Amino acid sequence: MTARPLVSPRARARAEMIEQIKQAAREHLAAEGPNLSLRAVARDLGVVSSAMYRYFASRDDLLTALILDGYTSLADAVEEAEGEVPRANLANRWIALAWATRDWALEHRHEYALLYGSPVPGYVAPQDTIGPATRPVVLAMHILADGVERGVVEVPADRLGREVRADMENVRTFAGFEGLPPTLLARGMSAWAQMHGTIGFELFGRLTNAVSDYDSYFDYQLRMMTRFLGLS
Amino acid sequence: MTARPLVSPRARARAEMIEQIKQAAREHLAAEGPNLSLRAVARDLGVVSSAMYRYFASRDDLLTALILDGYTSLADAVEEAEGEVPRANLANRWIALAWATRDWALEHRHEYALLYGSPVPGYVAPQDTIGPATRPVVLAMHILADGVERGVVEVPADRLGREVRADMENVRTFAGFEGLPPTLLARGMSAWAQMHGTIGFELFGRLTNAVSDYDSYFDYQLRMMTRFLGLS
DNA sequence: CGTTTGTCAAGAGCATTGCTCTCGAAGTAG
DNA sequence: CTACTTCGAGAGCAATGCTCTTGACAAACG
Secondary structure, X not given: OOOXXXXXXXXXXXXXXXXXXXXXXXXXXXXXXXXXXXXXXXXXXXXXXXHHHHOOOOHHHHHHHHHHHHHHHHHHHHHHHHHOOOOOOHHHHHHHHHHXXXXXXXXXXXXXXXXXXXXXXXXXXXXXXXXXXXXXXXXXXXXXXXXXXXXXXXXXXXXXXXXXXXXXXXXXXXXXXXXXXXXXXXXXHHHHHHHHHHHHHHHOOOOOOOOOOHHHHHHHHHHHHHHHHOOO | OOOOOOOOHXXXXXXXXXXXXXXXXXXXXXXXXXXXXXXXXXXXXXXXXXXXXXXXXXXXXXXHHHHHHHHHHHHXXXXXXXXXOOOOOHHHHHHHHHHHHHHHHHHOHHHHHXXXXXXXXXXXXXXXXXXXXXXXXXXHHHHHHHHHHHOOOOOOOOXXXXXXXXXXXXXXXXXXXXXXXXXXXHHHHHHHHXXXXXXXXXXXXXXXXXXXXXXXXXXXXXXXXXXXXOXX
């Protein structure tokens, strides 16, 4: 007698097919950009287009799956890179995080555009994307919180407006940072916007004719950033 | 006898038609997002779709025209706002520039996405867009150059890498800033990326659940920025 | 074992898109 | 008046996302 399989062959085949579709879709994304065509990936898989709808209710659903995978892929890469730096070296932890973000963005240009570029027209992010989506920025703020805890990061003595303070408190409790002062959090958000702004400029070709050595440029931007944050 | 019109009625009608098409396209852009449909604007104008091709060789050509108009519209708004601030008030000039940018972006969300968001798939920016496209950032750097000239902005004494220095020299000569030191230019680019990063975050919904009062948030970000630039 | 239930790929079909071509009407210039 | 150009209309082609039906096959159950 054979043991009942833990997952039926059917469910297994289905999971494999879903993975194949996503893989083909990713390749199409990298090749032709965000104009993802269900029929095209169906052709790649030697399958008729209507069969796709057994696995994804719509093209947007496929996109959602890709976006979700993208968020976790990016977050994994970022967390791994940051995790390899000694805890006490705050500046290098931030720099490692930023480089990992940029490296991932350059390797997955169109996926990055999907995550951080202009949103797709009719698409609305479902609730379960916000978890993976916030992992990198939560990690970044964790570095700052660590610095405060270790007493090596000086807390800016700015006077925040009431609304900004409320917003920062909101973010703080959301991410679970008790020891992170709002003024420093605001600085972190500033640096975060700068990092993604710089990466976006490079990726979307807004710096052509202006910058030739993007690595050095990014490196210098990061040096200014860590100084601005009081990490170095 | 009637005088020969300076521009023939035909050329005039043509120019008007082009303007009508662009206007309808802008409205469609604002309503349905970047998925601009030639046939839809043709329907709006009560005209058959093939007639569009008498005025724009392709859908991308229409987009190019909209992008070009967008750049000049944004640049006009920014230059006007900045021009109203007394020349000596460097910080307020920068702040006015930034607010004008954000205001324009909020009023023309999809056009801003066209200009600064992820690029449209097959689209390549023609050469004649780079002029209007750089007007705002040239203006921003001009404020910094002005500050150096007036001797009120301190020049950062950073040591730039050779590549970064070369890039900054490149940008400097391109924009015609002789008196702007590379280290300050690099700071300017940093602030520029931060500004567009922050605006993009707000516009593309990357700050929902984190920020509630975007005006105050942007205001505070600007205060940090002008301090970082040495303008206040 | 045999029947039922559910899942699957295939195909036809609908409305939409960008774009091309041809045709006749109408305006313009000599 | 005649020759030329420009225009809008319409048909048509190759795509797209998505729906529906049909027939085959596997899993589950009695």
